[in-house]
Amino acid sequence: MTSVLYDAPGPRAKRRNVLFSVVFFVLLALLLWWVWQTMDDKGQLEWSLWKPFTTSEAWTTYLLPGLADTLKAAALSMVIALPLGAILGIARMSDHRWVRIPAGAVVEFFRAIPVLLLMLFANEFYVRSTGIPSDERPLYAVVTGLVLYNASVLAEVVRAGILSLPKGQSEAAMAIGLRKSQTMTSILLPQAVTAMLPAIVSQLVVIVKDTALGGVMLGFTELLNTRSTLAANYANVIPSFIVVAVIFIVLNFILTSFASWLEGRLRRSKRSTGAVLGADKVDEVNAAEVGGTYGTGAGGSI
Numbered sequence: 205m206t207s208v209l210y211d212a213p214g215p216r217a218k219r220r221n222v223l224f225s226v227v228f229f230v231l232l233a234l235l236l237w238w239v240w241q242t243m244d245d246k247g248q249l250e251w252s253l254w255k256p257f258t259t260s261e262a263w264t265t266y267l268l269p270g271l272a273d274t275l276k277a278a279a280l281s282m283v284i285a286l287p288l289g290a291i292l293g294i295a296r297m298s299d300h301r302w303v304r305i306p307a308g309a310v311v312e313f314f315r316a317i318p319v320l321l322l323m324l325f326a327n328e329f330y331v332r333s334t335g336i337p338s339d340e341r342p343l344y345a346v347v348t349g350l351v352l353y354n355a356s357v358l359a360e361v362v363r364a365g366i367l368s369l370p371k372g373q374s375e376a377a378m379a380i381g382l383r384k385s386q387t388m389t390s391i392l393l394p395q396a397v398t399a400m401l402p403a404i405v406s407q408l409v410v411i412v413k414d415t416a417l418g419g420v421m422l423g424f425t426e427l428l429n430t431r432s433t434l435a436a437n438y439a440n441v442i443p444s445f446i447v448v449a450v451i452f453i454v455l456n457f458i459l460t461s462f463a464s465w466l467e468g469r470l471r472r473s474k475r476s477t478g479a480v481l482g483a484d485k486v487d488e489v490n491a492a493e494v495g496g497t498y499g500t501g502a503g504g505s506i
Contacts, residue, residue, distance in 0.1 A: 253440040270430030278412045281350035289358025296363050315356035320417050323349030327422055346418035350411055357407055365400035366392050398470045405463035409456045
């Protein structure tokens with residue numbers, strides 16, 4: 205298939221692509237073999253290091269509680285950051301300067317600060333200004349940092365998604381007398397959701413992974429933090445890292461797979477199901493409309 209931006213590969217290009225693919229997979233296999241041999245030489249593949257993961261104690265005492273806290277912090281951050289980001293993104297497009305300028309300042313400020321610093325500042329704020337118990341404070345600090353940063357990023361995603369729509373959408377809405385708020389909620393946002401969904405999901409994956417920052421700096425008992433305790437008890441640092449990495453991969457794969465399914469469903473629901481009229485049918489419809497107009501006009505003149 206050939207288009208303006210893509211030329212279908214010829215026989216030589218296909219052979220070259222096959223050669224590159226074979227070389228890549230061979231190098232990948234060699235790399236995996238080297239990693240396997242290195243771990244075997246260091247004794248990291250001994251069954252005694254992996255055996256704890258076959259028992260329920262390692263999971264119920266360490267991994268599953270850490271995974272539960274990770275999902276809890278990520279879910280709270282998603283639920284708060286998504287609507288807040290949508291509000292900030294729409295506010296940045298307001299016609300009123302007193303709305304647009306403060307919203308832009310908030311987005312640019314929190315988007316420029318590393319999420320780890322936001323967590324640390326939030327933790328200090330909760331220590332000095334609130335009575336939140338010390339065992340719950342890390343969760344509050346992690347969620348606050350994730351919400352402030354990711355809401356700012358999602359605000360730009362929402363704004364870009366809305367601006368990517370054809371200008372005729374807004375003009376058509378104005379032509380039928382809709383207010384800007386009605387145009388945004390009824391016409392622009394529903395259409396922009398499909399375009400924004402991949403970027404939104406990517407940011408949600410970032411939220412899940414960034415919960416680990418709270419475990420490193422604030423002692424939040426998320427998955428990576430509980431892994432260190434497990435590794436200290438069973439002396440299996442490398443195997444514990446591998447298991448936690450697999451858990452994160454599976455978790456994010458489920459999230460992206462659900463998003464892909466949802467995006468496909470949204471795209472299918474927006475496809476037109478009307479029949480395409482041929483030229484003869486269009487002429488018949490136009491003739492009927494013209495006849496009806498003339499008939500109405502004649503009736504009116506009588």
